[in-house]
Amino acid sequence: MTAQRAQRIVLASRPDGHVSPDNFRLETVDVPAPAEGEVLVKVHYLSLDPYMRGRMNESRSYAQPQPLGETMVGGTVGEVVASRHAGFEPGEHVVGNLGWTEYGVAKGAALQKVDTSRIPMSAYLGPVGMPGMTAWYGYRKIIAPKRASETIVVSAASGAVGSVVGQLAKIDGMRAVGIAGGPEKCAYVVDELGFDACVDYKQAKDLRELARLVRAATPDGVDGYFENVGGDVLNAVMARLNTFARVAVCGLISDYDNKPDEPARSAILNPAMFLVARFKMEGFIVSDHLDLWPEGLKELGGHVGGGRIKYRETVAEGLASAPDAFIGLLKGRNFGKQLVKLV
Template identity: 60%
Template sequence: MTQINRQILLVSRPQGAASTENFKLVETPLPPLADGQVRVRNHYLSLDPYMRGRMNESKSYALPQPLNEVMIGGTVGEVVESKNPKFAVGDKVVGLFGWQEYGTSDGSGIQRVDTTYVPLSAYLGPVGMTGVTAWYGLNRIITPKAGETVVVSAASGAVGSVVGQLAKLTGCRAVGIAGGEEKCRYVVETLGFDACVDYKAGNLYQDLKAATPDGVDGYFENVGGEVLDATLARMNAFGRIALCGMISGYDSAPLPLRHPGLILTQRLLVQGFIVSEHMEVWPEALKQLGTLVAQKKLQYRETIAQGLENAPEAFLGMLKGKNLGKQLVKLV
C-alpha cells in the first residue's frame, strides 16, 4: 500500500494581511526511495516570522516562496527508511523539509542530532536557527560588556528570550519589551531579565526610561515601529543595534522612523543580519547553546499546535503575538 504524505502549499500571495486562504492542504503519494535517499517522518515544524516575508513577491534577501509548493520551514524528525549508509532508521535529524509530514533527501541538508540531553524540539528553538540568531546578533553586533544595558524587543519570543538570558550571562542589565502583563512576568520571573516593559500599557517611552536609568548600550530589534522609535531615544552614544526582524510591518506598511537623526548624533552602529549568511559561527554557537540547555541554564518555552492542518492558523497567531516562546507544530 502506497504511503500518503500530507503537505501544506502556499497557493496565493497575501493582499495585505496573510490569511488561511493563502494555504492549501493536499495529500500526495510517497514514491519509493532511490539509492542514496533517506525518508524522514517529521515530528515538529518550526513557525517563524521570516516566513511571512517569503510569502510576498517583493525583492528581499531571499527568493519568494514559490506558489503551489510546500511552504518552507525548519523541521525535526526521525529517519523511518534509509538507502543511505550515513543514516540509519531511528536517527533523529534536523532539516528544512517545510510544512509536510514526510521529507525525502539524498542526505544533504539534514543533520543528525543527539537527544540524550537536549529534547528534539529544542533543535528548532534555542539549539537551532533561533538560538544562533540570538547568539550572533548579541555577540557579533551588540558585543556586550559587563555592566552595560541591553534591551530586547519581543523579549518573550523564541529569539528575544535567548538574547536576554545570554546578555545576563555576560553581566549585563537585560531589559525586555513585550506585549501584556503575562508575557512581562514570564520575561522577569522565568527568564531572569532585570525588567520588562509592557508596550500595550500605553506608556512605552516613559516606562522604558524608568527601566533604563543609565540609557541603552545595546538593542536587539525584532519588532520595529514605535518600539524602535522609543528605544532609539534611549540609546547611549556609540550604542549598537542588531536588526533581526521588523514584525510590526510584515502585514502592513512599516512606519517610518520619527527621529532618524539620533543614529548620527549618538554615533550608533545599526546592522541588519541574516543568520544563514554566517554559517562559520554556527558550530561555536550551537555548542554553547546546547550546553546551556542541557545544564538547564537556558530557559525556553514552546507554544505547540497539534496537527499539520493547524499550521496556518498557528502561523497567523504567531504573527499577532499569540504565542509564548517558540511556535511549533507537532505532527507525531
C-alpha cells in the same frame, strides 16, 4: 504495491496584507522515495517563524519567494525512516528544512543529526536551533558586549529569539531589559527568564507614552539593542541609545502584514540620533553565517542542557493546525517558540 500517502500544506495564494487561512491548501500526496544520497524523514515537529511571512510575498527580499503550489518552507525535526545515504540510519533524529509536510526527502548534506538523549527533540527548532543561533549571532557578533553591566534591550523578549538574547546577556553579567506584550509575558520574562525589567508595550497608548516606559526601565541608557519588532518600539529605544551603542536588526514584524503600497511603520523618526549617539545599526540573516553555527550551537546546547537557558513552547497539534498557528504567531498569540507537533 500501493504508495503510502501523507499530507502537506502548500501556498495557494499570496496575501494582500494580513495572512488568511485561504492562502494555504492542505493536500494529500504520495510519500516520496529517497534517491541515491537522499534520506526520507518522518517529521515530528514543524517550526513556525516570522520570516515565513516575508517569503509569502513576491517582492524582493533576502530569500526567494515561496513558490505557489509548493510545500510551505519551514524548519523540521524528525526521524529517519529510510536512507540511501551512508551517513544516516533509520531511527536517527535529524534537523532539516523539509517544510509543512508529514514526510520529506532531503540530501544527506542538508540534514543534521541531533542527540535527543540530553536535549528534547523540539528544542532543536528553538534555543538549540535557528532561533537560538539568531539570538547568539546578533548578541555575540553585532551587539558584542564590551563590559559587564551594559544595558541590553530586547524586543519580543518572550519569543523564541528574544528570550535567548536576554538570557545570554544575563549569563554575561549584563542588565537585560525586555519589551513584550501583556503582563503575563512580562512576568515570565522577569520572573522565569531572569531579565532585570520588562516594558509592556500594550500599556502605552502612543509613542510618547512608550518612550516614557522605556526611559524608566533604562535609567543608564541603552548600550545594545536586539530588534525584532520595529515601529514605535524601535523609535522609543533609539531615543535611549548611548554613545557607540550597537543595534542588531533581526526582524521588523510590525511591517510584515503591510500591503505593497502601504508605508512602513518602522520609519526612523529621529535620524539625527545616528550622529548624536554614533551608534552602529546592522541587519543580519543568520543563514549567511553557517560557518559559525558549530561554535554557537555548542554554547547554546551547553546552556540548555545545563538549565542556564530556559524556554517555553506553544504547540499546535496536527498539520492542519499550522495555518491558524502561523497567523497567531504573526499576531503575537504564541508564548515562546511556536511549533506544530505531527507525531
